[in-house]
Amino acid sequence: DAKTTQPNSMESNEEEPVHLPCNHSTISGTDYIHWYRQLPSQGPEYVIHGLTSNVNNRMASLAIAEDRKSSTLILHRATLRDAAVYYCILRDGTQGAQKLVFGQGTRLTINP
Amino acid sequence: NAGVMQNPRHLVRRRGQEARLRCSPVKGHSHVYWYRQLPEEGLKFMVYLQKENIIDESGMPKERFSAEFPKEGPSILRIQQVVRGDSAAYFCASSRDRASTDTQYFGPGTRLTVL
Numbered sequence: 230d231a232k233t234t235q236p237n238s239m240e241s242n243e244e245e246p247v248h249l250p251c252n253h254s255t256i257s258g259t260d261y262i263h264w265y266r267q268l269p270s271q272g273p274e275y276v277i278h279g280l281t282s283n284v285n286n287r288m289a290s291l292a293i294a295e296d297r298k299s300s301t302l303i304l305h306r307a308t309l310r311d312a313a314v315y316y317c318i319l320r321d322g323t324q325g326a327q328k329l330v331f332g333q334g335t336r337l338t339i340n341p
Numbered sequence: 342n343a344g345v346m347q348n349p350r351h352l353v354r355r356r357g358q359e360a361r362l363r364c365s366p367v368k369g370h371s372h373v374y375w376y377r378q379l380p381e382e383g384l385k386f387m388v389y390l391q392k393e394n395i396i397d398e399s400g401m402p403k404e405r406f407s408a409e410f411p412k413e414g415p416s417i418l419r420i421q422q423v424v425r426g427d428s429a430a431y432f433c434a435s436s437r438d439r440a441s442t443d444t445q446y447f448g449p450g451t452r453l454t455v456l
Contacts, residue, residue, distance in 0.1 A: 261442055272345075272432045272447030273384065325439045328374060328386040328397060 233317045238336040241307050249302040249335055251317030256297050259322040264291065264302050265329070266313040273316070273331075276302065280322070312339045343368065345435050345448035353454045360420040360427070362451045366435030373416045374434040374445060375408060384432065390416060423455045 234252040241247045253262065264276040277284055277291045279300070284291040290303040304311055314334040320327060346365040354360050366373050375387040377400075389397040390410040401408070405423075410416040420427055430452050434445040 267384075272434070272450050273445075274447060275444045278442060320442070322442065328389055328400070329376075329384075329434075329445060330386065331376075331384040333383055 235335045240338045247304040254298045260319040263318045268313045347448035362418040364416040364433030370435035372436040376432045378430045
């Protein structure tokens with residue numbers, strides 16, 4: 230599995246946008262970029278995924294660099310409930326159903 | 342619309358006892374994954390099962406650990422002769438089909454404490 234690099238921690242204020250970066254310089258052409266998050270004392274939950282184009286859903290937006298070597302998860306208006314560890318994960322699109330390989334993730338703190 | 346269910350939520354065992362962790366996937370999902378999260382560490386994959394078959398067990402310790410996903414009933418992760426190092430949160434996830442982009446839905450986890 231290709232490796233991803235994320236900052237260990239980030240801090241933001243409530244109701245402000247948050248940009249969570251992820252570097253994946255060794256990404257292959259068939260790797261999808263997935264984001265999951267884990268709230269305190271809970272199991273991980275899916276946030277968003279994309280391949281080449283930017284993606285939006287009700288939770289967040291995913292901005293993917295043109296060379297696909299990095300991506301940014303955008304929370305448009307952070308709430309206290311968004312405090313969690315965010316994981317950027319690559320999944321090979323040619324391999325079918327497969328395990329998720331979690332790195333250390335970014336611990337996001339939201340200040341009221 | 343029930344999500345992934347795991348039970349028990351908390352399990353306490355003494356060294357040498359057996360631990361059985363159960364996972365009921367989302368209705369209609371036939372793929373189950375088990376992950377372990379040791380204290381203050383990240384999530385690590387253990388095993389991936391489809392109905393009655395183990396597909397990938399590359400993350401399972403070679404001894405004492407086993408998993409099954411029978412045709413009927415929940416998936417079971419079994420740990421024999423538990424040791425203190427087995428204390429962790431064990432998460433189960435399920436997905437619907439074989440696509441690599443298919444979302445994995447996680448349960449709330451079972452927190453195992455070995456005394």
